[in-house]
Amino acid sequence: MSDELKRGLEGVLVAESDLSYVDGEVGKLVYRGYDIEDLARGASYEEVLYLLWYGSLPTREELDAFAAELAAERTVDDGVLDVVRALADADERPMAALRTATSMLSAYDPDAGDDPDEEVTETSLRQGRRITAKIPTILAAFERARQGAEPIAPDPDLSHAGNFLYMLTGTEPDAVSEETFDMALTLHADHGLNASTFTAMVIGSTMADVYSGVTGGIGALSGSLHGGANQDVMEVLYEVDESEKDPVEWVKDARAAGRRIPGFGHRVYKVKDPRARILEEKLRDLAESSGNTKWLDYTTAIEQYLTDQGLLEKGIAPNVDFYSGSVYDSMGIPVDMYTPIFAMSRAGGWIAHVVEYQEDNRLIRPRARYTGPVDAEFVPIDER
Template sequence: MSQISRGLENVFIKTTALTYIDGDNGILRYGGFDIDDLVEHTSFEEVIHLMLYGDLPTKVQLQRLKTSLNEAYEIPQQVIDTIYSLPRESDAIGMMETAFSALSSIYGEMWNKNTNKETAIKLIAKASTVTANVLRAKEGKKPVIPESSDSFARSFLSASFARTPTNDEVKAMDAALILYADHEVPASTTAALVTSSTLSDMYSCVVAALAALKGPLHGGAAEEAFKQFLEIGEPERTEEWFKKKILEEKSRLMGFGHRVYKTYDPRAKIFKRYAQKLSERSNEARKYFEIALKVEELGIEKFAEKHIYPNTDFFSGVVFYSLGFPVYMFTSLFALSRTLGWTAHVIEYVEDQHRLIRPRALYIGPLKREVIPIELRG
């Protein structure tokens, strides 16, 4: 009998030079560079170069890439209108899917080895415009196109909040963009790959990926994790909440557990450091960070023996909240960053390893039955 791998666990669908994960030892590298080093010493734009061109850029290459991004923030007025025509209470990722569908009908060009990387760079810039405007539409604000600047994170924050962000805010946003940029082939990237395997266009790949990212078991977990902290409300209520929700009702602890990491997610450690630093700016944020620390302690105490530890979504919400983003935007912020991983993987697949992805399902229904005409079916 054929082997079924539930959840495609341990199935390898491509080779990659993009991202290396050692799930037992909590190691994550992009193109051979440790994630800590990249966050410490590089910018999101440098990581874009690394992912798309295979190495960190020289100064000249970086400047060229920044110019390409700055020149691509513009999106057609019809797409802006589409975003703002949706009800304000619409789901933020749903709004991004709608915007990217509209973009795919305009920019859905054929794959071309000579232009795929430029297409990806334009798509990433436009994702910044879409994400900032999803926030602004939901907040009842006017449309804004991000302005050119020395930093993708700075342009994005300025457009989102229509104010000049501090350098600390830009650094934290930049770190979040790097941390979420890629993670090999999780559900969303796999959805993008399946789509690319039919030679559908790159924007459509992002629509498919967004749809998969939204779920609470994947990108939606950052919102769900933070909602736990909101529900707890006060640090001294944490133990009571944990006992009732997690131990008695056996709810999943959101922001904990991972298919590949069987130890602490290295990204969660870095997000935790930024959460600690940024949350010092407000009492509310500080309170949620304290609650997160207590939940983390109880979660590790309970689940470590099953190798279930905090994942990247556990502390990222405290960072985004401290930056001023509403909880409903957390998954969209993840998506903005992950447009890099999605496009880099589909390019790697289509250019070097392309084949239609078409698995099988093992049939277990009745082998053969005769149709009884409806009048005789009783």
């Protein structure tokens, strides 16, 4: 057994997975063998969920049945919605509200708990389907509660992406917005063994239920070193806009002042994130549809300038967050909802990893090197 310390488990192999593969040197992301660009452009988020959970792309008949099952689970019990309203009234952070409400869902699962006649995988997928269907309802209800509005009931005839935008705004999205949001969900569905996925998998390795695993994943994603970068990017773009400076001049001044430009650099990718390439294209579509090219002009100008400054040569390239914030803003989504939307998508990947790991489960139990004192002499409390 090696005693070599790997802080942050850097480079340590802890599991095998068939789910997703990231090649950071060439900028490639694959789900179960399929290139992310093919999936984002050719498959719906529901198809991608089916692929991650069941191992193959569905036939039309399989997809229709799966999508109908998912849509049928969208309604959230009034007990959970009451808490969502209370959290909104208390000005709770959206990710914290999502964590609390997701944890509550198990109390209202009509057949929660272990069924002696049901395989663990079947239980996990059943619970996972309910969680995935209900998270958009929770998030939309929370945002509407913050606005003093009543939640909008889910529409089973709309897609997963279209239904969320409808519940959030009260208006069915146009085709460009629905397609773009669906693609964004696909792009964020899985990404190897990142911090939140590993957290969910560790919880799953104890044979805890999927409600626990997804709740843990949300908690891990809420940290500033994992989720939230797209919000940081958007806040920078707002700052650029308010300054009335040319975006390149603003970036020059910011870098001279020692500020880091968010949305550049990734723990894995050394070239432009393939997800960023796709979202940049969709941002162009949204800009063309709305006639407002401001965010597209800002982001492309900033990217070109930083590229010209040699960041790519240093392995610092635009990541998915550099464009996702602008995409969400173009659809009227509040900036502090960006990371919860990330969780809404990534829940599908968390569930897939829990299910995959539990099929050949071994409790995850690493060691820590002890660095404290030894042979300390105990002194009774009255003599201290």
